[in-house]
Amino acid sequence: MIDRYLTPEMKELWSEASRYRAWLKVELSALKVQAEIDEVPPGAYHDLLPLTDADPLDAAFAVRVAEIESVTRHDIVAFTTALTERYGEAARFVHHGLTSTDVVDTAQNLLLDEALGLIMADAEALRAVCRAQAVTYKHTPTIGRTHGIHAEPMTFGLKFLNWMTTLDRDLERLNAARERVRVVMLSGSVGTYAHVSPQVEEQVAAAWGWQVAPVTNQTLARDRHAEVLSALAIFGTTLEKISVEIRHLQRSEVREAMEPFGKGQKGSSSMPHKKNPILTENVTGMSRLLRGYLVTALENVPLWHERDISHSSAERVILPDATGLASYAARRLMGVLEGLVVFPERMLHNLNDLGGLVFSQRVLHLLIDDKQLSREAAYEIVQRNALRSWETGEGLRELLAADPANPLSDTELGEAFDLAWYLREVDHIYRRFGL
Numbered sequence: 001m002i003d004r005y006l007t008p009e010m011k012e013l014w015s016e017a018s019r020y021r022a023w024l025k026v027e028l029s030a031l032k033v034q035a036e037i038d039e040v041p042p043g044a045y046h047d048l049l050p051l052t053d054a055d056p057l058d059a060a061f062a063v064r065v066a067e068i069e070s071v072t073r074h075d076i077v078a079f080t081t082a083l084t085e086r087y088g089e090a091a092r093f094v095h096h097g098l099t100s101t102d103v104v105d106t107a108q109n110l111l112l113d114e115a116l117g118l119i120m121a122d123a124e125a126l127r128a129v130c131r132a133q134a135v136t137y138k139h140t141p142t143i144g145r146t147h148g149i150h151a152e153p154m155t156f157g158l159k160f161l162n163w164m165t166t167l168d169r170d171l172e173r174l175n176a177a178r179e180r181v182r183v184v185m186l187s188g189s190v191g192t193y194a195h196v197s198p199q200v201e202e203q204v205a206a207a208w209g210w211q212v213a214p215v216t217n218q219t220l221a222r223d224r225h226a227e228v229l230s231a232l233a234i235f236g237t238t239l240e241k242i243s244v245e246i247r248h249l250q251r252s253e254v255r256e257a258m259e260p261f262g263k264g265q266k267g268s269s270s271m272p273h274k275k276n277p278i279l280t281e282n283v284t285g286m287s288r289l290l291r292g293y294l295v296t297a298l299e300n301v302p303l304w305h306e307r308d309i310s311h312s313s314a315e316r317v318i319l320p321d322a323t324g325l326a327s328y329a330a331r332r333l334m335g336v337l338e339g340l341v342v343f344p345e346r347m348l349h350n351l352n353d354l355g356g357l358v359f360s361q362r363v364l365h366l367l368i369d370d371k372q373l374s375r376e377a378a379y380e381i382v383q384r385n386a387l388r389s390w391e392t393g394e395g396l397r398e399l400l401a402a403d404p405a406n407p408l409s410d411t412e413l414g415e416a417f418d419l420a421w422y423l424r425e426v427d428h429i430y431r432r433f434g435l
Contacts, residue, residue: 001321005286005328009118013111014320016062022107023079024057026204027094030186030196033203034096039196044093051087061086076100097196099189101307105220108319109181112228115323116178120171122330123235127167129337134160135435138426141419142256142347143358148248150358153351153422156257156342161429163242170235177231180224183213190306191216218307222300229290229297229318232326236290239329243280243287246336250277256347260339279336286329293318355395356417360386363400363408363416371407381405 003011012018028049035045061082069078076095083091095103137157144154186201187193193201205212213220249257259279261267267274296318300311351358360382367378385399385406397417400406408416415421 001324006324007118007327007331010115010320010324010327013114013118014324015059016065017057017059019107019111020057020062020065020079022110023076023103024052024083025110026103026106026186027083027098028052029204029207030098030102030200031093031096033200034093034196036203037197037199039200040093040096044090048087048090048094051090055086074100076103097188097200098186099218101219102186102188102196104312106184106186108315109183109220112181112225112319112323113178115319115327116174116181116228119232119235119323119326119330120174120178122327122334123167123171123174126330126334126337127164127171129334130160130164130167131433131435133157133337133340134164134430137342138430138435139423140342140344140347141351141423142344143351150350150354152358152361153419155423155426156344156347158426158429159245160337161433161435163238164433166238166241170231170238173231173234177228180227182208182210183220183224184208184210185213185216185220187213187216190218217305219303219311222297222303222311225315225319226294226297226301229294229322232322233287233290233294235326236287236329239333240284240287242333242337243283246280246340247277247284250275254346254350256343256350258341258343259336260341279332283329283333283336286325289325290322293322351419355389355393356397357386357389359417360396362418362421363396363413366408366412366416367406370412373407 001010001014028045031040031048032045034040035042064085065075065078065082068081069075072078072081080091080095083094134157137160138155140156141153142156144151184201184205185191186196186204187198188196201212246257246259248254250259258275259277261275266272267276296314300314303311364375364378364382367373367381368375371378373381381403382400385403386396388394389396389399397413400408401410401413
């Protein structure tokens with residue numbers, strides 16, 4: 001991922017040095033158990049541990065691994081060779097009985113676990129902003145739209161409340177995907193434990209509070225990774241869903257809310273008046289990438305026999321990029337919602353812009369309930385006048401008052417066009433969330 005769309009935490013997490021530290025953690029965890037159960041000499045782990053603690057792997061180590069790999073054409077061989085150079089004879093029993101994918105896949109799970117933790121923290125923070133804005137605009141009337149057309153009155157806060165609950169589901173999915181990759185695989189070549197005891201895998205998993213992959217071949221099954229990318233792609237669609245709404249609300253014809261516009265910011269190189277929704281457009285683009293990464297993750301699931309590496313090159317791109325983008329996009333959108341510029345008076349203006357057409361359902365129900373008209377007869381009266389209002393711009397209430405077929409009095413019409421009727425149950429909805 002280009003630096004432009006990386007958070008500092010994700011950049012560090014997916015660095016080469018970080019990846020090698022994760023590999024070393026797997027190797028040392030396995031070595032510790034092997035020494036305890038006498039698969040390797042008892043002192044093998046304790047001889048090496050002080051060296052790794054005093055001299056942790058850094059960027060210079062990553063450079064050296066790359067130099068060796070240019071000759072070996074094998075990343076784990078390059079890694080273990082570099083460890084021997086760094087730590088000497090004490091590194092002799094590193095990687096004993098393991099195969100490359102034991103280390104790579106288990107370490108990758110360590111990185112994914114941390115990455116998903118960062119993303120979930122971002123999602124929680126975004127949810128908190130939605131909750132706060134839902135409270136702020138709890139009783140701010142606005143027009144609800146269906147098919148892009150004015151439908152009925154609602155409150156602006158309900159939009160945020162809806163987004164908050166969507167993020168709740170995203171957090172559930174992300175957590176489930178995180179649990180799915182919290183597995184340890186240390187089963188050796190083709191997954192038979194021929195050269196490493198199953199106890200090693202079991203005890204490492206227990207020490208980490210993780211699960212053992214119950215059966216593997218020589219790779220961890222990639223449906224786990226596809227589930228992670230699926231959760232991230234759905235999370236991305238949530239971010240896009242919110243972003244698209246903000247973009248629509250910022251349109252010149254609507255102007256009900258807009259992104260924050262910073263001091264010194266320029267909207268256009270040629271049109272000085274422009275204030276464009278560039279942040280939410282940016283998030284929309286990122287969500288498209290997240291969905292694209294999911295396609296690749298799904299294609300990584302079927303591999304040849306017990307192992308091939310067709311998934312490896314793809315994962316070097318999609319896992320850092322997807323997790324990095326999800327975190328960056330969530331933080332970007334959080335900034336938009338925190339600084340959102342809202343125009344309640346414009347919302348009220350738009351709500352009344354169609355001359356009362358948005359109150360048509362209340363009129364319909366009064367005709368059916370209070371005047372005992374059939375639904376068909378009541379609908380015909382309301383629709384006939386509503387269509388005339390659309391065509392002429394005359395107010396629906398005035399047209400109904402002049403229609404001899406309408407049995408509602410002026411007082412009853414006043415009740416039908418009362419905005420408060422439509423907002424009377426908002427508090428009930430909020431009480432479901434303790435708000």
